[in-house]
Structures are given as structure tokens and as C-alpha cells.
Amino acid sequence: MTGIRGRLRKVSCRLDAWQLARQSEAADREGERTERAGPPPSGFTLLPWLLMGLGSLANIFQGRTSNPWVGGAGLLVFNSLYIYVAFRSFDKETRESPSTRLALGAMALVTCGLALAYGGSWLLFFPLLGLAAGAALRGRWLGRWGWSLAVVAGVVGGVRDGWDGLNIAYATFLSTMVTAAILSLSDAVRQLRAAREELATRAVAEERLRFSRDLHDLLGHTLSVIVVKSEAARRLAPRDLNAALTQITDIESVGRQALTEVREAVTGYREGSLGTELDRARSALDAADVEAVVHRSGPPLPPQTEALLGWVVREAVTNVVRHSGASRCEIAVSGGADRVRLTVTDDGTGVAGPTQGPGTGLTGLTERLATAGGSLTAGVGPRGGFSVTAELPVREEERPVGAPA
Template sequence: MFRKDRGGCRMRDAEGLGPPPTGFALLPWLLMGLGALSHLLQGETPNPWIGGIGLLLFNSLYVFIAFRAFDRNTREARSTRFALVLLGLLTVGLAAGYGGNWLLFFPLLGLATGALVRGRGLGFTGLGLSALAGVVGGARDGWGAVDIAYGTFLSTMVTAAILSLSEAVRELRATREELARAAVEKERLRFSRDLHDLLGHTLSVIVVKAEAARRLAHRDLGAALGQVSDIESVGRQALTEIREAVTGYREGSLTLELDRARDLLSAAGIDAVVRQAGPPLDPQAAALLGWVVRESATNVVRHSRAARCEIEVTGAAGQTRLVITDDGCGAGPGAAGSGLQGLAERLAAAGGSLTSGPAPHSGFRVTAVLPGTPMADSDGGDRPGHDAAASRPPSGRS
């Protein structure tokens, strides 16, 4: 079978399984009772009114059970179980009273039982029902009861096995589709976070450098042109990073992000102090901490109105800590809550943590901690003990 997806393309309907089975799948087996109906119509059955009423009740109960057997809630309802018990009593009564073709109602009872019963009790139920069919059949039909008992057991177990397998396959299919949807949502979330981090930082750099170029244009054209050149470089780099984010191959570099953060803060007129100590980091830790540096530096420029920002990375065996502190108004990184929240989720998934809040004396502080053993960084490693400071330009902060 085929169905259309949301984009209008045709695709197979879940591995070609088609719609789930319903009670109609069990109705053709009622033809096994045609022999009893034929004897009843030909007047070969004593007390035909009793037989006719019994046949009508049997078919009604069987149809009722068949259409309630394919839904777990209705299958396990008391009314359905009670109907199965009534069907069993009616089958015993009709088979014991008339024998012959009426004994075929036992395999039909096995079909109904197999459609309802699941789990460990199925085997005992099937054996017990077969034994009952054998006893009643033996009393009415001698050794022919062996076929009735075997047919009853076979119909019970095969029906239960087929329906259980069908349900298991459909549950697995539904689980796989749910996992696929979750994977799509996860990728959408990754992409939205990457775009937020990339564009937020890049646009902030462009705005800051454009303001610097405007301030310098009337008194230092060369410096202004240098800022414009930086804007061009930042724009080209942003295009590359966005393409990498779309393909999912972008990895952050802590060293590169520290350099960019220093440049951004300096261009905004904020004293930037960057300290690193300890061995180089593994690529995953460097990438995660690089995102934290990028987001936090962008937020300092946007929201803090700070004069100084310190970024400190310290690594030791088993743990790496990144602390970013500014002396602004205290609303710095916290003003971009969605960005820091997304980063906190990323670090938590890697076994780390990210906290943010007011600094002890003034300003705002972001602290990121990652477990793991430091090792060579993918970009060649961060220099331990590196300490750099960029002073504000004479014109003051933007």
C-alpha cells in the first residue's frame, strides 16, 4: 500500500504492512458452523428451536469477541472476558447435546480464546480447552475426538501467535517512527542553536566594528578601513560557518573562539583578559567550551555595559573549568537566556555543567565545567599559561 507524506511524495505504507487487522479477519472461520446450520435447516437436529437459539447466540458472542480482540483496552475488559466464558459454556452445551458437526464449535472457541488470551497463561488455557474438547468429543464421537482436540489446540495457539506477532511488528514500527521523529526534532534543535550562536555572535561583531569604523572615519581613515576589512572577513567566515552548520560538520575551536572573543571585546571598548592554564583539551571539550566563550562574549557586548571582562580556562586531570566574569551591570550573559540554556543542555549531555549569575562583587559570571582527561586539541592545542589583555581604544567603549 502507498500513502502520501507531508511533502506530497508517495511512499510505502510502513514496510507494506497495510492497515491493522480487525475482527473481519476472524469472521470467515464461522463457515465451520455451516454443517450444524445445514442439519438444523434439514430438521435432522432434535429440539431445533434450542439449537437455532444456541447457534444465534454463539455467532453473536463470537462476532462480539472478534471485534474487541484487536484493541488492548477492549480485549482486557471484563465484558469481553465474560463473553468468552459464555461462549465456552455455550460451546460445551451445544457440542455435548448434539455432537457431530456441532463439535466443530470447539476450534472456533479456540480461535476466540487465542485472539484474547496473551502471556504465560496461554499454554495452560490452550491445553485445558483441548482436553475439554477431547472429553466432550470422546463422549459423543469416540476416537474422532482426537481431531477435535488437536484442532482446538492448534487454532488457539496459532491464532494467538499470529496476532501477537502482528502487534509486536506494529509496535516496533511505531517505535521506529517515533525515534525517527525524535531524531528530526533533535537535528532541528541543533540547527536552531547553531544558527543562534553563529548569527548572534557574527552580527554583534559586525555591529561593533561598523560603529568603530563610523567613529574613526572622520579622524583616522586608515583605522576605519581596517575595521571595514574586518567586517568583510567576519562576513566571509560567517558564510563558511553557516554552511558547516547546515551540513552538521562544524566543530568549535577554543583557541579560535578565545581570539575572536578578545577581538570582539576590544572592538567594543572592553578590556579583555584571557588566561589559560593546564594541558590541551580534547576536541569535544574544546568545541563545547568554544561555544560557551562565543555566546558569553557576545552577551557581554550586547547587554552588560562592562568595562572589563576576564576569561579563564584551567585544566587538570579529570576536569576543565571555564570562568567568564565581567564588571557590568549584572545583566550580561543572562540576558540571552535561550543561548545559555541550550549550552547548559549540551554540557549536561556531556556530563558537565554550566551555571550563570551575579559575580561576587559586581557584574556577571558564567562557569562551565567539563569532566574528562585533557588531550591534544583538534586545532593544535591551547598554549598553557597564555595570558593576553587587550586595552580599550582611546575613543572609549561603544
């Protein structure tokens, strides 16, 4: 017994170290993701382009603009509207609000007025208008708005500067479409990164649930068997030393098997066998002085179905040994063409044991079987005692090769 406890302590230490390592790796990965993500784009991204209006500002101060007060007022209104639209274009709700669209329309009117009145460097406000429009009008109608702005810019530029208006039209269309494409791509990348982090978080949570569920089901049954066999060895030792040694040998075997199963559970490669679990159930019930009656019929089952039913047998028999006070336990497995049914009944007090939390015990088994399209019911049997019934579908493609349909 001392050797088994020592091994279990070693396993516990290894599990603690494994958990700490996993948490450290997760923290490192989270730090790397945060570092790569950077701050989200904002209206400040579009502000440097206002430097394109310095030529118009220089014309005002150098006296090349007629009615400089009107030009200065127009420049101030345009810049104010541009900043307003720019900072509201990086949130979907504010971007699609009527006030943003109204401000963008006012920008278009001011741009056309200033360009028609002064021409020259004032025509560069059209590409700035395209930047604001590309940021605010991302969506299915962007192409139409982009072409419309380009046509208006070309017409106004043609009226003021002749064929040079084509350059203004091209610059306006390019600024509109490129801005929308870059910002849409940035949004898509951030959404993909958020989805990836969400999936990673869910995967970690599912792995933790799987490990805690496997650990509960593995050690709960194994430790119950060890306790029962230890009590049997203690009772047998005074009168039958050979029988007591047999029980101790079984304890050693169960302990070694538990170590193997815990390692497999940690690595995620454990595959259960229904036949093996039925044999262990017989041994555990015999050691607890419970008569074991096992019936099995039907064709061979797929490995995944056998593994799930093995978990049910393990948990149900553990409850019989620990809580039922039964003298007889019957396990029946009946397989059909498309479904298999497992029933574990006893003649005990009809108690299932203490209620387990989510993911463990009968609750965890119900979740496992539901995921596989099956069901599990547990409760007091019609003739007293406690009954656990599990049903699972058997898909044709999962059957072992050579098994009858």
C-alpha cells in the first residue's frame, strides 16, 4: 500500500507540474497575441492626410485667393467635417448613423464649392473627400459611391483645369477604394484574430473539462476498488493469509493499471474497452461481496461506442460498490442493427451517491453520450434498487471490419 501511495503522489506531482506548464504556455501565447495585435485603428490614422490642404492654406496667406475670409471659413468647415467623419468611421454603429452620412454630404458640397470657386490646389480636397467616403461608406454600395465621386471630381476639375481634371478623378477614385479596402481588411483580420482566440479559449476549456472528467472517472473507480480490496485483505489476513495476499496482489495490479490510465488520460490517447471494463466490474463487485451477473449479446461494437459504454460501466459499478449497499448487480449489454443498450441495475437502497458537478460522474456521462447522439437515464428501478441505462446509435461505417450488419 505504501508503494501505491508513493506512486500516486508522484503522479499528483507530475499532474501539478503539467498544469503549471500549460498555464505558463497559455500566458506566453496570450502575451504574444496581445503584442502582435497592437492598438485598433482610429480616426488619427486619417489625420495626416490633411496636410494635402497646406497648399490652399498657403494661397490664403499669400493673398492668391479672392475673398480669403470665405476661403478660410470653407477650409475650417471642411477640416472640421473631415475630422468628425474620420473619428466616427471606425465604429460600425456611428459609421452608419444618419449624422455621419449628413456630415459626409456636407463635406461633398463644401468641396465642390471651394473647388469651383478657386481651382488649383483646392481641387486636392476631392481625394481627401474620397478618403473620408472610403472610411465611412464601406459596404455593398461602395463601388457606386466611388464612381460617383470620381465623376463629380472629374467634371469639377475639368471645368477649372481642363484635362487635368482626369488626374483629380483618378486620385479621388483611388483614395476612396484603397481606403475602404485597407480598413475592411484590417477589420477582417481583427475579427479572424478574435475568432481564433475564442476557439483557442474554448479548446483549452474543453481540454480541461475532458481531463477533469477522465481523472474523476479513472481515479474514482480505481480508488474505490483499492479501498474495497484493502478492506477484504484486512478481514482475510487473520484466517486466510493466501487469500489476503491474493487481494494485495490485485491491489498492486489495480494501482499499476491506474498509473497507466492516468498517463493515457494526460496525453489524451486513452481508449477504453467494454470487455475489459466488464472484467474489472466483476472483480470489483466480487471483492465487495456483491454478486455480479453479466449478460452481453449482439454484434461487435465500434471502438468509440465500446469506450463510452466502458465509462458507463465503470461509473455505475463504482456507485454500486460505494453507495448502494447492494448484494446483487446485473449488467446487460444488448446490441442491435443500429443501436446498443447497456443497463446496470442493483438491489440496493436506490441511492446514486452524492450529486456531482458539471462534467463529472453521471452528469459528465450524460454529456458524453449526448455528444455522441445517445442518452443516459438513471434512477430508482421498478423493483427497487438503482438503475442506469445508456443507449447509443451504431453507425454502419463505424462497425469493425467483418462484423455482421
